[in-house]
Structure formats: C-alpha cells, structure tokens
Amino acid sequence: MELTIQQQLEKLEHKPTTSRSKTETFQLAQELLKKMTLAEKIGQMFQLAPPEANVEGLKWEHREENSSAKLICEGKVGSILSVTDSETIFKLQKLAVEQSRLGIPLFFAADMIHGCRTGFPINLAMACSFDPDLIERSCRQIAYEVAHTGLNLTFSPMVDLVRDPRWGRVMESNGEDPYLNSQLAAAYVRGYQQGDYSSAYSVAACCKHFVAYGAAEGGREYNTVDMSERELRQHYLSGYKACADAGVASFMTSFNIYDGVPATANKFILRDILRNEWQYDGFVISDYTSSYEMIDHRTARDAREVALQSIVAGLDHEMVSMTYLEHLEELVISGEVEESLIDEAVIHMLQFKYQIGLFDDPYKHLYADREQYMRLPETLNLAKEAALKSVVMLKNDNQTLPLAKQKQKIALIGPLADSNQVVGAWGSLARNEECVSLLSGMKSLIGGENILHTAGCDILGNNRDGFAQAIAVAKSADIIILAVGEDQSMSGEAKSRAYLNIPGVQNELAQALKALNKPLIVIVFSGRPLELGWYAENSDAILQAWFLGNESGSALASILFGDSNPSGKLAMSFPYTVGQIPVYYNQYNTGRPSPNGEYSEYRSCYIDVPNYPLYPFGYGLSYSKFEYMDLVIDKKVLAAAQQLTVSVKICNTSEISGEEVVQLYIKCKNFSVARPNRELKRFKRVMIPTNCSKIIEFTIDKSDLAYYNAEMKSTPENRDYIIYVGSDSNADLSAEFSYLS
Numbered sequence: 001m002e003l004t005i006q007q008q009l010e011k012l013e014h015k016p017t018t019s020r021s022k023t024e025t026f027q028l029a030q031e032l033l034k035k036m037t038l039a040e041k042i043g044q045m046f047q048l049a050p051p052e053a054n055v056e057g058l059k060w061e062h063r064e065e066n067s068s069a070k071l072i073c074e075g076k077v078g079s080i081l082s083v084t085d086s087e088t089i090f091k092l093q094k095l096a097v098e099q100s101r102l103g104i105p106l107f108f109a110a111d112m113i114h115g116c117r118t119g120f121p122i123n124l125a126m127a128c129s130f131d132p133d134l135i136e137r138s139c140r141q142i143a144y145e146v147a148h149t150g151l152n153l154t155f156s157p158m159v160d161l162v163r164d165p166r167w168g169r170v171m172e173s174n175g176e177d178p179y180l181n182s183q184l185a186a187a188y189v190r191g192y193q194q195g196d197y198s199s200a201y202s203v204a205a206c207c208k209h210f211v212a213y214g215a216a217e218g219g220r221e222y223n224t225v226d227m228s229e230r231e232l233r234q235h236y237l238s239g240y241k242a243c244a245d246a247g248v249a250s251f252m253t254s255f256n257i258y259d260g261v262p263a264t265a266n267k268f269i270l271r272d273i274l275r276n277e278w279q280y281d282g283f284v285i286s287d288y289t290s291s292y293e294m295i296d297h298r299t300a301r302d303a304r305e306v307a308l309q310s311i312v313a314g315l316d317h318e319m320v321s322m323t324y325l326e327h328l329e330e331l332v333i334s335g336e337v338e339e340s341l342i343d344e345a346v347i348h349m350l351q352f353k354y355q356i357g358l359f360d361d362p363y364k365h366l367y368a369d370r371e372q373y374m375r376l377p378e379t380l381n382l383a384k385e386a387a388l389k390s391v392v393m394l395k396n397d398n399q400t401l402p403l404a405k406q407k408q409k410i411a412l413i414g415p416l417a418d419s420n421q422v423v424g425a426w427g428s429l430a431r432n433e434e435c436v437s438l439l440s441g442m443k444s445l446i447g448g449e450n451i452l453h454t455a456g457c458d459i460l461g462n463n464r465d466g467f468a469q470a471i472a473v474a475k476s477a478d479i480i481i482l483a484v485g486e487d488q489s490m491s492g493e494a495k496s497r498a499y500l501n502i503p504g505v506q507n508e509l510a511q512a513l514k515a516l517n518k519p520l521i522v523i524v525f526s527g528r529p530l531e532l533g534w535y536a537e538n539s540d541a542i543l544q545a546w547f548l549g550n551e552s553g554s555a556l557a558s559i560l561f562g563d564s565n566p567s568g569k570l571a572m573s574f575p576y577t578v579g580q581i582p583v584y585y586n587q588y589n590t591g592r593p594s595p596n597g598e599y600s601e602y603r604s605c606y607i608d609v610p611n612y613p614l615y616p617f618g619y620g621l622s623y624s625k626f627e628y629m630d631l632v633i634d635k636k637v638l639a640a641a642q643q644l645t646v647s648v649k650i651c652n653t654s655e656i657s658g659e660e661v662v663q664l665y666i667k668c669k670n671f672s673v674a675r676p677n678r679e680l681k682r683f684k685r686v687m688i689p690t691n692c693s694k695i696i697e698f699t700i701d702k703s704d705l706a707y708y709n710a711e712m713k714s715t716p717e718n719r720d721y722i723i724y725v726g727s728d729s730n731a732d733l734s735a736e737f738s739y740l741s
C-alpha cells in the first residue's frame, strides 16, 4: 500500500548538500542545458502560483488546461510561489523530480520578511534598532524556521528607500536614510544566507523591489516613480547595491516604471546597472504579474511583446503571469529572440538550484513534524530583544516613565490595550493568538490587581459608547496608559493612506481622558509614522510601538516598568501633518532657506507649519541621560589616501545604564551640485553604564564624502566639510575639515 505523504516525509533522509563554487555550478548548468528542449528551458523561467498558494491580491486565472500537475510534469515550471505547507511542497516536488522528463527540481519561495512561525517586529521597527548585528542574528534565526518549512528562498529583504508614510509598505522598509538602509540590507542577506547555501539552516534571499519602488508618487501603491539618475544613484540604489555586494541570491523587479520604462523590462537598471556595473550574477525575478502589467502601463501591446521586452531587458524568471510560457518559444523560432538570451536566463536559474543543493536533495528543508523546530526559546528571546530595541520613546516629561511596579492604580485604556493583532503586515506563519498583548505583558510583570482595563472604543468607526466606562475607569486610577493606533491591516501592500491620523474616535477618547488631568502615557501601534501632534502637546510620555510581533506585550511592559531601557531611534521622520510630505532629514538647502525651518517671509517654508518634522530621523529618548563632548578630529585636511579619525566623549549622567546610538553626519559646505544639509555616514550602538563615559571613535575616508557631482561622477571634490556627532539628525556638536585630493 502506498505510503501517505506524511509517512513519506517521515522516511525522508536528507543527503548532505555540496557547497559548490560559481564555476562548478556554471559548468553543471551548462551540461544540463545541452539536454534541454527549448520548451523545457522556458519552463525554468516560470514561477507558478498553484491553487494551494496563499497569495492575496489579484488572482491570475489559470486556464483549465494549465493545471499545476500538468505544467509541472511537462517540465514547464521552475519554481512555486507561496506554498508553505510541507505536504503540498513534497507533493509538487515529487511530481517535478519523478514525472518530468529531466527531473529538474522546483524551488519554493515565499515572503518570510520579518519572521516565519515566530513573529519579529515589522522591518521599519527593527530598523529603529540601528543594529545590523541584531538584524543578522534575527535573520539567522528566521532562516532556521524557514529552512524547516520546505522553502528555499524568502522574498526579503525589501530595501526600497522610503520618504512617504502614506505608502503602506514603509512598514517593510529600512526607512529614509541611504546609509542605514545599506548597512541593514547587507545584514539581512548575511543572516538569511550565512555565506553557505549548503547549510541545512540557511535560505536564499531576494533583494526587492528593484528599483526605487519606495518613491511611488503620492505614496500611492503601484504608482509612478520619476526621478533623476543622480537621485536614483545617490539615494535610492544604496540598499540594492549592498545586497548585491553581500551576494544576495536574487533580485525582484518592481511594479513601477523608472524613467518611463517598467522596471521589469528596463535594460538600464537590469543590464547596465545590475549586470554590467555591479557584475551581479544571481537571477532576476519579476514581481507578481509585473511583467504582464506592462500592457496596462501601455508600454507593450500584448503578452507577446511583454515577453520580448522582458527577455531582452534581462528578466530571468516570470512570477505567475505566463507570457514567457506562452510566447517565448515562438519568439525564438521566429528569430526575434536569440536562444542565447534564453540560455543565459536558464543558466542563472539552474546555477541557483545547484548552488542551494536541490539536485543533491530536492526535499531539502522538508520535515515530517516541523513544529518542533518553530518558536524555540532562543527564537522567542531574540524576537523580544528585537522588540525591545525597536520601541522608540518619543516623549517622557518629568521622568513619567519608568513606572514603579507597585504603588499605583493603572487605567489601561484603548483598542490596542489588549489586542494581539500585533504581528503586522506580511506576518507569514506567525499567529496573532500567539502574540503577547500589552495587557498580558503587564499582568505577567506586575500582576493584575493594580490594572483596570477597558478598550473605550474600537480602532475604526465612530462608536463612542465605551467612553463613559473608560472615563470612569480612569477616574479611579492614578495614571492612564492609552494604547492607540492603526489596525495592522492598514499598512502593507495596497494599503496607502491619504491621511495619517490615528483613525476612528481614538483621538476624541484621548482628549476626554486628558480632561481628567492625570498622568497620560500613550503607546502608539502603527505600521508607519502617524500624526502625533496632539499627543506631543498633551501627553506626558509616548512610546512608538509599531507592530512588534510575538513578544510585543512583554517587551512593552519591560520598558514601561524599567526592566528595559528604551534605545530605539527613528528610521523615518514623523511629520506634523500629511501636508508636509515629503519631509525627511537629508533635504537640500534651497536658494531661500528659512533660518530655522520656521515661517519667514519669502523664504522656503509654509505659512502654517514648520519645515521640520515633529520627530526627526535618528531621534529617540532613553531613561539614561547622554551628554556629548570633546569632539576631536585628527586632521584638518584629509588627503585621498588618508582616513579621518573622529572621536567623541559621551557621558551617561544618569543613574540608569543604557544603550545609545551615536550618529555621525557630514555636511558638505558647497559642491558642484546641491547636497543635503546632513548625510548620515556612521552610527554605533554603545552601552554606557550609569555615571560613566566612553570615548567613541569613527574613521571615514574619501569614499564617505563622495557624491554624484555635476559630471555624474561620484567624488568628494576638493571641498570643505563639517562633521556632526550626536544622538539624532539635529546633532550640533561639530568639527570642520577639508578634503584635498
């Protein structure tokens, strides 16, 4: 009697996979290519989303004759999208390996972008840790879980630079700075891939969305991107380049056009930059039907032209839409497409499969009882560490926080106070019901007898029925903790907002509670920066809690009651109002700068709000007090072959030890093109014990000063520079030097 799939999974013996060089995989791929028909080659260029795939969004309607099994058995599928259950993965792989003529294994890919079975904080939150080591360790642990699901590749990291919080996908980004983005992007790749594809615990990564998808006009999803080549190269490419330099296995093209041409068929970015300038040798996959969407972009008449334009531009693998499957063979036969272009793409795909060991063990990463590998104590502890470092304390007047653990009655109010809906968008296999809510976290830490809880209202809607109860509860308490924000479904893909307010009647609830004149601590849950102006004025303390995943409530409770000291720094500016957008720290000076960002007649400013954000990039408070002093640079003139050493002393003048993210910015006093007023070039997270000081040193060289100049050459020119070192992008401790080549 045939064994069940579960029984077959139990009998699986994982063969060791061989670590192979690029040369070896190239040779192996070439050997196999010789045996392949044109149709089989094209089959390797298609990613299928079978009915079992858990994909949201626009569904690609497969024609009846295109059943998954039929396509796989005919060798017309190269990989599978978003199938995450082991039994289905096993079933589909078995078809490919045993039924197709050449038995070429499939690879399986899905979006495990901030966790797998364990929910880690959303990426924008983890970016606020300014901690590449934490990101690498977290991704290593996430890879451990992914590598026990049967998947081979995760569609992560997303490294689109973002400056517009109306875009729902800022939640999966590393924020607004090119340098922070590049440092974290490389850490993601190192953590997932671990420099060894043959490892049973590493997974391949995918750098997305190439290119500049974070600059979608108006923050509107799937919208147009239009910028100069200098803006692209200077600010938007850093994250992608860092991934390529870190050896990322693949790139995903973006939905948008760049310079009028859809990224998925854009030769300038796919061949000129990625292949020729960066010498990238991994594979390029489209986004979900982004190739077919060129018809709607109106840059291709039909699917046949989509296939032609995409292969000529260098797209190796088409996700879900089938223009390659349906038109490439005829395009080659007609002579409009050289078969060598097909071979180039198929070599990339086969090399990848040899590299990750699929030919050694097609059932790699498949386990009968995978749950035993999930949510291990070390993974949950790491998720908590990541949550602790992601929280940003935006306000703390009169040392309202940390709270004493006993003593006072606490009114915990708000729709997010006892919510476990804190996984965040792209939650993969994490489960809300396994997340620790704020109330649970607080009860675990201090017991429940001093906590009075009521929601007061919903996140959305205009039901005020709960206000009276909330006010009554608050009246009987000594302090109020108000947990407000967005629903986690309000950010992520296809979740652009035209407003950035805290929705529903939550703000009204806050105002009603404020009228009681009790200490008001506000905790904001969101996938993006929101408008917090009223809270900045009227609360006593604010914690930005993002969506922190499994350990959300335990991390927040630990910070609230002083077991942990907040250390997060904003990776993205918080505007006063959506009308300020785009507002980001590294803006240009203009020809009529307003003296301090305030209103000044006939100067670059608004008549009704300042130019600067409510909370700037790099900002975040601590329970400790850090003072910066003694900024010293070791030379006044930096030559081409030299390094500049910068040292600064930081004193922790408080009674609480804490971690500080020391930030180093430069300003070029004048250049052949306009340059930002600040440019982050170094940061370092350092622990400084109570009443101690530390000397922190950075070294920079000419490459840190380089900028694309009037001739589009990345160079520092012979210019005067200012160094700023401090705790956020408004750092004012400075020193000056000149660069002289």
Ligand code: GLC
Pocket: 055, 057, 082, 111, 155, 208, 287, 288, 493
């Ligand atoms: C989506 C997203 C992309 C994701 C892909 C596969 O549309 O744009 O980030 O990796 O489809 O799920």
